[in-house]
Amino acid sequence: MDLCSNFWLISLGFANYSSLRKPKSNLSPESKPEQNGKLTTMTPYERVFLITQCSAMASSKSNLGAKLDDLQDKMTILRQNLEQLSNHQSSTIQPKREKIAEMSAEVLDSNPYSRLMALKRMGIVNNYEKIREKTLIVVGIGGVGSVVAEMLTRCGVGKLILFDYDKVELANMNRLFYQPHQSGLHKVDAAKNTLTAINPDVEFETYNLNITTVENYKILIDRICEGGLHGQKVDLVLSCVDNFEARMTINTACNEENQVWMESGVSENAVSGHIQFIEPGRTACFACMPPLVIASNIDERTLKREGVCAASLPTTMAVIAGFLVQNSLKYLLDFGEVSTYVGYNALCDFFPRQEMLPNPHCEDRFCIQRQHQYQVHLHVLYFISSAIANPLKRFVINQLITSL
Structure with a gap:
């Protein structure tokens, strides 16, 4: 029911105000509800009240319908976003392989370490497996x-x-x-x-x-x-x-x-x-x-x-x-x-x-401390080297110390 109808009903209610305040005392028995619950005759006040309530209910129903439509639109958008996310994940996330307990040099398409272990077979690295430690x-x-x-x-x-x-x-x-x-x-x-x-x-x-x-x-x-x-x-x-x-x-x-x-x-x-x-x-x-x-x-x-x-x-x-x-x-x-x-x-x-x-x-005091420790370490090694009688062994050790 629109606004004009509501206004007309309200005006009608005021027009009958006097009759509503002074109801007739000689109302027939038919103007009252029967015992079985059926309404035979309504006063103008009751009529206005009922119409007003119906109007409010219709307006409320209309608002609820609009809200329901809005929620349905939002649900549709969320459902579309969920489908897009699901499609994206299914296209980007691949099945994870199982963990491998030990590296193997076995040449298989399913072995992720075979080409790394080839470094050991070719003499580049003595023990590539140490990398896992x-x-x-x-x-x-x-x-x-x-x-x-x-x-x-x-x-x-x-x-x-x-x-x-x-x-x-x-x-x-x-x-x-x-x-x-x-x-x-x-x-x-x-x-x-x-x-x-x-x-x-x-x-x-x-x-x-x-x-x-x-x-x-x-x-x-x-x-x-x-x-x-x-x-x-x-x-x-x-x-x-x-x-x-x-x-x-x-x-x-x-x-x-x-x-x-x-x-x-x-x-x-x-x-x-x-x-x-x-x-x-x-x-x-x-x-x-x-x-x-x-x-x-x-x-x-x-x-x-x-x-x-x-x-x-x-x-x-x-x-x-x-x-x-x-x-x-x-x-x-x-x-x-x-x-x-x-x-x-x-x-x-x-x-x-x-x-x-x-x-x-160096401005770093820990660096200076480590430099002193390293020099002491070298002096100890040179002292040990000088105590070796064999000239060849002493030469080899000195070369190793120099390379440190």
């Missing part, structure tokens, strides 16, 4: 770190501990590894999901935190000391961060715990980069001579700025990630020569290599 920490799961983590996962390392506090953004899609549907996820969570699907044999720990704070620095130290597969010290720390403060934090932690680590970086213009192997006391630490200065010729103020890499190319980052993982495998599996520093300039395909000796005046 190794634990590495990767700090920074961005353009370089995510590719590093993926390569190590495919190589079959025992355990990876991932640190990062950033989220995946569409701006990251120019790099490798991450996918658009992962936007908004924490990088460590997105990385773990993808890497677990690639190789379920690898164990993962993830930490969504900033290591430069005091409390989180303690967590980093704890994972360095006890993050191994059996609660022991980790085998290697890889720095893939993009700012000076985080690099210095990792440097301090590794010097403090005498932990071998490798540092990596990409220049601000994204066409050059480097990796550096750091063994506290034996080689230069990051504080001795920050290699990013050498790689890109930028000053300290630029280094200390958040987000060193303003531009990014997936090609440059993949090259640096490949160098870093290759150097890590040589160190972990003891084959080839572990480089202390490798640079890369994409404009002229230049790959400089050089030794990085520790700075005796």
Whole structure:
């Protein structure tokens, strides 16, 4: 019933107000409800009241119908979104393979390690299976770190501990590894999901935190000391961060715990980069001579700025990630020569290599402490060598000491 009808009914009610206030006393018995519940005659007041109630009920029914239609539309949209999500998941998520207890060199299409174990058969690596005993920490799961983590996962390392506090953004899609549907996820969570699907044999720990704070620095130290597969010290720390403060934090932690680590970086213009192997006391630490200065010729103020890499190319980052993982495998599996520093300039395909000796005046007190310990170690070895009577054995030992 429309508004005009309601207004007419209300007017009718006022017009009969006097009769409603003074009902006739000589109403016939038919004007009252019968005992069986049927209404024979209604007063004007009762008629107006009944019509008003019917109008309200009709209006309420109309509103409920509109709300029901709206809910049905929303249900249809939700059902369509659910179908799209289900189709997307069915097209992207593949069945996960079962875990493999031991690496095998058997040449089968179903063996994910056959080509890795071929390195052993060809005499490159003595015991590739040792890789499953190794634990590495990767700090920074961005353009370089995510590719590093993926390569190590495919190589079959025992355990990876991932640190990062950033989220995946569409701006990251120019790099490798991450996918658009992962936007908004924490990088460590997105990385773990993808890497677990690639190789379920690898164990993962993830930490969504900033290591430069005091409390989180303690967590980093704890994972360095006890993050191994059996609660022991980790085998290697890889720095893939993009700012000076985080690099210095990792440097301090590794010097403090005498932990071998490798540092990596990409220049601000994204066409050059480097990796550096750091063994506290034996080689230069990051504080001795920050290699990013050498790689890109930028000053300290630029280094200390958040987000060193303003531009990014997936090609440059993949090259640096490949160098870093290759150097890590040589160190972990003891084959080839572990480089202390490798640079890369994409404009002229230049790959400089050089030794990085520790700075005796380094500002890091732990670095100075490790340098003194290393010198004492060398003196002890030279003393033992001098006590050997056989000249040939003494020569061989001296050569080994010199190579340390």
